[in-house]
Amino acid sequence: MKVAVAGTAGLAQHITRAVAEEGHEVFMLSRYQRPQLAEKGFRVIQVDYFNPESLHAALIGVDTVISTVSGTPQLALIDSCLSACVRRFAPAEFEGVPYERPMIEQGREKIDTLNRLREVKEKLQSTAFCCGIFYEWFGPGGLSRSGVSAGTILEATPTGRVFLGDEACYMLDFRNERATIPAYTEKGDDVYACFTAAADVGRFVAKCLKMETWPEQLKMRGERLKLLDFVGIAEAVKGRTFNVTIIGSEELHEQAIDADEAEDWKQVSKLEVLIAAQRGELDFLRANANDCYPEVETLSFKQWLSKAWAQEA
Ligand SMILES: NC(=O)c1ccc[n+]([C@@H]2O[C@H](COP(=O)([O-])OP(=O)(O)OC[C@H]3O[C@@H](n4cnc5c(N)ncnc54)[C@H](OP(=O)(O)O)[C@@H]3O)[C@@H](O)[C@H]2O)c1
Secondary structure: OEEEEEOOOHHHHHHHHHHHHOOOEEEEEEOOOOHHHHHOOOOEEEOOOOOHHHHHHHHOOOOEEEEOOOHHHHHHHHHHHHHOOOOEEEOOOOEOOOOOOOOOHHHHHHHHHHHHHHHOOOOOEEOEEEOOEEHHHHOOOHHHHHOOOOOHHHHOOOOOOOOOOOOOOOOEEOOOOEEEEOOEOOOOOEOEEEEEOHHHHHHHHHHHOOOOOOOOEEEOOOEEEEHHHHHHHHHHHHOOOOEEEEOOHHHHHHHHHHHHHOOOHHHHHHHHHHHHHHOOOOOOOOOHHHHHOOOOOOOOHHHHHHHHHHHHO
16 A cells, blocks of 8 residues: 655654555655655655645555644645545644533634535545644653654744743753642543643554554554553652642633733743643543554553653762
8 A cells, every 4th residue: 555644754654654564555744845855765756735746646546644743734635635546645733532522722623624525525534533642752851852743833832932841841850850730620630631642643544554444533542541540650650759739721711811911921831731631621531543543553642751861860
């Protein structure tokens, strides 16, 4: 099967590597030539997302496109998949379950893409790959240093808000033994979230290429954890008790209003993702990709965290 992966950051590299390991022909689409990726063994085709002919030419003969590219370029990619008779398309999702997200700018753009895919579903099959939160947020240097995300969506959202993915910016500050978590729902129940290592996401995506028909969502995870247990694991790995702040729903919303009034967009973005976690948007009970491919042995959060910080010591 011929597969194209759009984008070239770490997640795209994990997916491409895993797809090749499954024996498929695979290449990446990029706005640039990216010779350093060719040196690493990746095949890269340079495209111009604003030139339909360039995209069309790259997609001839491709069965499946996996996108990590968002916004208008992704919509152009869908149009070109239709013109080049691509059979399947997976949009840049790779987070919580769609339609449970609030209509903040970043989420709205993703919903627009999913709506477009619904319109064309007779011609182009699609699925939303859902994986919860990447473990890579919690390693040394955070998501930014992990290279998993190119960071474009987070650096410059349409509202100009900024969320860089620095170390300790999201729930857990492993280095300084601190955590701020929305541990309880508005009703007082424990909050859970799903978490996955980006490399495991790549392996699940590659396995799911085998499916004859994709369901609307393909959910995968390394672990589903109560947020209090998520911090407990970090404490166990470090062998220290962390200073844990449990932030309630009311306080989260009040802080978000204050940050909004102060035009502190970085803080607003941080609070938005905490609110999303507290609302359970990053949680799902069944993980159908794990059920279908139990041979994909996922890393537990403890395994991943221990390894990530051992390298730092
Ligand atoms: N679950 C989580 O914790 C989590 C965290 C972060 C991201 N994600 C998800 O992972 C996926 C990828 O995220 P990301 O942060 O890497 O996305 P991104 O910053 O938008 O970058 C993805 C790719 O898009 C291409 N790109 C960037 N800007 C572009 C533009 N203006 N026009 C055309 N192409 C452009 C880049 O490839 P080239 O430069 O090679 O063209 C890049 O590799 C998204 O679906 C995101 O939601 C999930």
